[in-house]
Amino acid sequence: MSLSLDEMLGIAPYSLAREDKRALQLARLKALTAHHYAHCADYRHMLDAQNITPQSIQAVEDLPFLPVSLFKTLTLKSIADDEIVKTMTSSGTTGQQVSRIFLDKATAAYQQKTLVKIVNQFTGAGRLPMLVIDSPDVLKDRQQFSARGAGILGFSLFGADRAWALDEQMTLNLPVIEAFLEKHQGKRILLFGFTFMVWQHFYKALAASGKKLALDNALLIHGGGWKKLQNEAVSPQAFARCLHDVCNLPAVHDYYGMVEQTGCISMQCEHGHLHTSIFSDIIIRDPADFACAPVGKPGIIQVLSLLPESYPGHSLLTEDEGVLLGEDDCPCGRKGKYFHVIGRLKKAELRGCSDTYAATF
Amino acid sequence: MQQHFDGLTFVIGDEAQLQAMPDLAPFPPFAAEMLALLQTFSRLTLRDDEAKAWPDVISLGFWCRAASLNQMRAAYGDLAHRYGRGVALHIAPGNVAANFAYSLFSGLLTGNANIVRLPGRDHLQVPIIVRLLCAALHEHPALAPYICLLRYDRQQGINDALSALCDTRIIWGGDETIAQIRRSPLKPRALDIAFADRYSLAAIDADRYLAHADKGKLAQAFFNDTLLNDQNACSSPSLLVWLGVETQAAREQFWQHFQAFAARHYPLEPVAAVNKLTRLYQLAAQYPGVKKVSDDDNLVVRVELAALTPGVMALRGNCGFFMEYVADSLNDMTPLCDARCQTLATFGIEKTTIDAWLAARRPKGIDRVVAFGQTLDFTLQWDGYDLVALLTRNVANTL
Numbered sequence: 186m187s188l189s190l191d192e193m194l195g196i197a198p199y200s201l202a203r204e205d206k207r208a209l210q211l212a213r214l215k216a217l218t219a220h221h222y223a224h225c226a227d228y229r230h231m232l233d234a235q236n237i238t239p240q241s242i243q244a245v246e247d248l249p250f251l252p253v254s255l256f257k258t259l260t261l262k263s264i265a266d267d268e269i270v271k272t273m274t275s276s277g278t279t280g281q282q283v284s285r286i287f288l289d290k291a292t293a294a295y296q297q298k299t300l301v302k303i304v305n306q307f308t309g310a311g312r313l314p315m316l317v318i319d320s321p322d323v324l325k326d327r328q329q330f331s332a333r334g335a336g337i338l339g340f341s342l343f344g345a346d347r348a349w350a351l352d353e354q355m356t357l358n359l360p361v362i363e364a365f366l367e368k369h370q371g372k373r374i375l376l377f378g379f380t381f382m383v384w385q386h387f388y389k390a391l392a393a394s395g396k397k398l399a400l401d402n403a404l405l406i407h408g409g410g411w412k413k414l415q416n417e418a419v420s421p422q423a424f425a426r427c428l429h430d431v432c433n434l435p436a437v438h439d440y441y442g443m444v445e446q447t448g449c450i451s452m453q454c455e456h457g458h459l460h461t462s463i464f465s466d467i468i469i470r471d472p473a474d475f476a477c478a479p480v481g482k483p484g485i486i487q488v489l490s491l492l493p494e495s496y497p498g499h500s501l502l503t504e505d506e507g508v509l510l511g512e513d514d515c516p517c518g519r520k521g522k523y524f525h526v527i528g529r530l531k532k533a534e535l536r537g538c539s540d541t542y543a544a545t546f
Numbered sequence: 547m548q549q550h551f552d553g554l555t556f557v558i559g560d561e562a563q564l565q566a567m568p569d570l571a572p573f574p575p576f577a578a579e580m581l582a583l584l585q586t587f588s589r590l591t592l593r594d595d596e597a598k599a600w601p602d603v604i605s606l607g608f609w610c611r612a613a614s615l616n617q618m619r620a621a622y623g624d625l626a627h628r629y630g631r632g633v634a635l636h637i638a639p640g641n642v643a644a645n646f647a648y649s650l651f652s653g654l655l656t657g658n659a660n661i662v663r664l665p666g667r668d669h670l671q672v673p674i675i676v677r678l679l680c681a682a683l684h685e686h687p688a689l690a691p692y693i694c695l696l697r698y699d700r701q702q703g704i705n706d707a708l709s710a711l712c713d714t715r716i717i718w719g720g721d722e723t724i725a726q727i728r729r730s731p732l733k734p735r736a737l738d739i740a741f742a743d744r745y746s747l748a749a750i751d752a753d754r755y756l757a758h759a760d761k762g763k764l765a766q767a768f769f770n771d772t773l774l775n776d777q778n779a780c781s782s783p784s785l786l787v788w789l790g791v792e793t794q795a796a797r798e799q800f801w802q803h804f805q806a807f808a809a810r811h812y813p814l815e816p817v818a819a820v821n822k823l824t825r826l827y828q829l830a831a832q833y834p835g836v837k838k839v840s841d842d843d844n845l846v847v848r849v850e851l852a853a854l855t856p857g858v859m860a861l862r863g864n865c866g867f868f869m870e871y872v873a874d875s876l877n878d879m880t881p882l883c884d885a886r887c888q889t890l891a892t893f894g895i896e897k898t899t900i901d902a903w904l905a906a907r908r909p910k911g912i913d914r915v916v917a918f919g920q921t922l923d924f925t926l927q928w929d930g931y932d933l934v935a936l937l938t939r940n941v942a943n944t945l
Contacts, residue, residue, distance in 0.1 A: 226834075227830075227831035230830045230831050230834040231826075231827045231830045231831060233830070233834070234826060234827070234829075234830035234836050234837055234838055234849070235826075235837075235838050236837070251827060252820050252821075252823055252824040252827070254820075254824055255824060255827055255828070258828060259828070259831055472814065472815075472816035472819040472820075472844060473814065473819070473843070473844055473845070474842045474843050474844055475819070475823075475842065475844065476842070484816075485816055485819070485820060502820060502823065504817065504820055506816065530815075530816045530817040530820065531815065531816070531817060532817060
């Protein structure tokens with residue numbers, strides 16, 4: 186069974202059962218591997234170093250996976266420079282190296298279409314009035330798309346009318362929010378933001394103000410890492426409950442995604458499970474030997490995406506720990522693997538003569 | 547000059563003692579008083595119940611035994627007209643728990659008063675060493691003015707003030723730290739001893755190895771050289787050069803023994819598995835022709851290089867990542883032995899062979915040649931520096 190990506194975009198994203206999905210994905214992922222092997226010298230050398238040829242891949246599990254951090258140190262692309270239409274960068278604090286992802290027209294378009302297919306399963310087909318829980322400042326530099334900016338632009342596809350809940354100083358802009366809610370009274374509303382921003386600058390500010398917003402007809406989609414919230418000991422359950430307390434928000438959907446595989450996000454269902462769609466897959470790897478871990482056994486998350494044609498990012502090893510919860514049998518009814526992200530892998534302790542006096546600053 | 551010490555936390559000593567340090571009379575190297583202090587420290591350490599749990603603290607105790615100190619003394623000739631340079635300021639590395647003590651003891655053995663900036667991180671060994679040192683000082687109160695241990699966060703002002711006090715400044719911990727500390731001026735006659743980022747190699751004769759009786763013990767020795775500190779020390783080999791005829795058989799056996807020992811003693815962190823794969827790919831991208839030669843076990847990841855290119859060492863790994871090369875002779879190694887190269891650990895290679903190679907090729911690097919198992923052993927000859935010579939001054943009395 187072999188379908189083009191355009192044909193796949195006609196299939197409902199959570200409709201394929203295991204064997205059909207595997208066959209479809211293997212054909213496309215093998216083709217992507219051969220494509221990048223032919224067009225990205227660095228990628229070819231990496232596979233050569235392990236005596237892997239694209240032809241030797243028999244199963245999705247055989248695909249070589251690149252650690253995501255390679256996109257920080259190497260310029261990995263399978264297109265000529267004049268085909269680049271957009272360079273995406275990961276969010277990183279000042280001084281840190283950021284990932285650089287090079288997109289051509291086709292890959293950028295696939296990312297957008299795929300995102301729409303996936304998210305519409307949760308928002309419905311029409312566009313909704315959208316309240317972004319961030320500051321308009323985040324979009325100022327349009328030459329370089331940060332993960333936050335890219336996420337907001339990506340999700341703006343679902344907004345019929347867009348308002349910013351925070352001002353330039355990241356403080357809650359109540360007049361704007363209230364005017365927006367007034368304008369769209371009675372309609373379903375989409376809230377979108379990065380997990381920590383939602384918590385820090387929206388929930389906390391609302392709780393402190395004592396103000397109750399009426400968002401009982403809204404849904405929140407948020408993503409972008411739980412690390413900072415784990416430091417504050419906020420669980421996903423507490424996150425949803427607290428938001429419900431200040432604005433009656435009935436639906437909160439986390440998502441798991443990364444700038445290296447934009448478009449292929451895993452959305453959280455009503456049962457709190459992250460779901461892969463037909464456009465992506467996930468494999469949990471045992472750190473001891475990178476063997477595939479069974480359901481229930483935590484390990485390192487490998488992510489697969491059918492989209493990347495302009496850069497060799499179709500099979501990546503993340504630095505996140507996760508656990509597979511099941512496949513095709515989530516009570517929400519969606520097909521595909523579903524999983525839980527435990528968090529970032531613990532950084533190895535620095536020991537020895539590396540530069541730690543400077544590093545402690 | 548107005549000096550400010552706001553933000554200093556004293557672990558041993560106080561500000562008055564710190565200010566008075568430049569007025570102390572230095573001792574000659576290996577002075578009886580200093581030897582007595584260190585021997586007391588050794589005695590207290592080797593019988594301390596808490597210290598027993600820490601091999602690095604016990605090693606430190608052994609380093610200070612009378613026999614060991616006498617051996618160090620004997621390695622030097624006439625030191626009769628030498629005296630400590632005065633005040634030594636030690637910027638200890640944040641990541642090797644016992645290193646601050648070796649640096650301090652080098653300063654004491656050479657007759658100096660010592661200010662030590664302790665590691666910011668809380669190693670459990672540090673308070674043990676500090677407690678034992680306090681107990682030793684209690685038995686030798688006359689030497690208390692010669693030791694100040696302190697902590698402070700990054701503050702140029704304190705670096706300035708301490709640098710202005712000292713006659714020798716010893717900076718451990720790499721290039722960035724050195725650059726930062728050097729923003730603080732020294733007195734006109736003061737010296738810097740800077741321990742920069744280095745890397746280390748190993749060379750092994752395959753045929754001698756195959757003939758070696760105790761391969762398990764050698765594996766343990768190499769484990770101590772490398773994985774005992776996550777292969778992070780500058781002196782931990784990150785590349786092995788194989789010499790001789792039966793290199794294939796020797797490699798198989800060597801890594802089998804090493805793997806078996808490591809499997810019992812080294813817990814692999816998941817992030818280390820990811821980092822080692824990253825290293826493999828970075829090397830492959832930059833140096834086409836490298837081959838992964840280890841199997842799927844992530845504990846030890848081995849990469850065979852197609853050539854010994856100088857830049858390859860910038861991509862050395864840690865936590866059990868080894869580069870390998872099968873060489874015709876030591877000469878193949880020369881391109882890697884630039885100024886960044888610190889230690890060469892060897893097995894089965896004659897001292898005379900090494901000396902002849904070094905004399906013929908005169909590489910800018912390789913400051914130590916040691917047997918397997920000894921790469922981490924601290925000595926007063928370190929990183930190409932003779933610490934006794936650098937921490938003392940010589941009175942040229944020609945009468």
